[in-house]
Amino acid sequence: MAEPPPRREPAPVRHLARITDVALAVVTVVFFVAVALATGIHSPWRGTIPLALFLGALLLVRRRRPMTVLLLSIVGILVYHLTGDGTPAGWIWPAAVAYFTAATTPRVRWVAAIGLAQLVYSAIDFRWVLERNPARYVIHVAGEGLLLAVLIAAGLTYAAAMRWRERLRETDSRAHAAEERLRVSHEVHDVVAHTLAVVGVQLNVAADALEEDPAAAAAALRLAKDVRNRAMADLRSLIAILRDNPGDTAPQPDLASLGTLVADARAAGLEVTLDEHGDPAAVPAIPAIAVYRVVQESLANTLKHAGASRADVTIKYGPRSITVEIADNGRGAPADADVTEGHGLAGMRERLSALGGALTAGPIPGGFAVRADIPVAGSTA
Known part of the structure; x- marks a missing residue:
């Protein structure tokens, strides 16, 4: 049997996914710029707005290239922090959507490793606060780590829910196919039983009349042939249902x-x-x-x-x-x-x-x- 093609989501689902991606991109751009302005950035066009637009644009392709989007987001954030003269606090949250999306893939261990490396770099970069305000430093690092854990856990949970839904859909599909095959088996039995009964009687008539009344025997054989032809047409229609493409099946009696x-x-x-x-x-x-x-x-x-x-x-x-x-x-x-x-x-x-x-x-x-x-x-x- 041919390999089934990948299941394509219905058009309304695809439209909703695109709208969701656009909405997340807009929220990321607006929120990133707002936080930057709130933390004292006076020239947002020097790096803040370009990075915000870059992060938002990446989210538009997050479903097709989740790991690529995550890595490019981290690189952009790193460059921004290294070249900016004043940056909004936080390393993990600007890539929150990218982390969540990547965590839904089988490469979740790589996602955790990348996040941990970014978290360590964030802790080192923020070490100047340690001597002045240890409490603020601990809250910052712990908050970043907690956010990373929540994003990865949410991605894993979402992926598990999608797999469960897919298995449920496959189970329902197999049950429907089994019911359909059972129905077809009943149809086949009915067609064969009726055909054998009528053809058997006509063959007996033909055998009895073959020598004494050849015309009657010929008529009986013609009738048996007609019944057989109709039955074959019915059986072809029913057997087509069991094949990969039931689109050419004839109407049932x-x-x-x-x-x-x-x-x-x-x-x-x-x-x-x-x-x-x-x-x-x-x-x-x-x-x-x-x-x-x-x-x-x-x-x-x-x-x-x-x-x-x-x-x-x-x-x-x-x-x-x-x-x-x-x-x-x-x-x-x-x-x-x-x-x-x-x-x-x-x-x-x-x-x-x-x-x-x-x-x-x-x-x-x-x-x-x-x-x-x-x-x-x-x-x-």
Whole structure:
């Protein structure tokens, strides 16, 4: 299977990220200049404003090059402190956003090492205050160290939260894919079961009539071929869902295809009546597919197992639910016997359960009956 391409964030998320970066750049520029002016800088255009603009511009690419942005920010701050005649206090905070962003990457140890080196240099650079005001010196160095620790811890926490969200998204995606594959397996079973039932009957007819009535045998073989071709088209559509690109899948059978099911069953020798009440055009797609599959599986079971000559299909379309009943006159189990469910009945039950519906199946006087109650999406029934 091909390697999936990197997941691209939705456009609103990308726009919000750009707005956030611009806002952080503006805040950094304004705050840096304000602190410089408050600490006695009289000629901000000599170095303060250019450095502020440089730090702000770097933040616009912080997501793509976090380590580069951090290193360039530190170099700019170092040059500013070495060449300026009076500088605002603080070495760590002007690069606060750069430190936080870099700490979200796998190179967090390098970030901590760089921050520690900058902190040591800051302590040495500020040593002239130690003799005059030891308390101020300790507060300055400790504050810088605490800020560095907070920024790195915040970056680590943010990165962990993003990884957890990504894992949760992947888990949800895998669960959805598993549900989809289970649904497809039910669809495949229904198609194969119906096809084998109808084709098997037609092949038996052809074998019996081959010598006495070649025309009837040929007609039976043509019908078996038609059913087989339709089934192959359905299977290709379903199998495409399991591939990387399900965009070319054909629509699933719906209520308009019930007539084909009935015609196939009649051609196989089963007398089938279809009685519909209500408006099938108002039924949403998902319940419509469920109705089709219930009728398909029930008629296939009747052809394969019941030995029935007649089946009555009754469908009642209501505004809140759909009721499907299929009753045949085959040799059902005794009324007090347990019904052993095969893959067909189990698949129908799971399908309807996923939609909030229910399935009952069992012997009735003179035959066997299946009843499905399917809620209509959006109803409050």
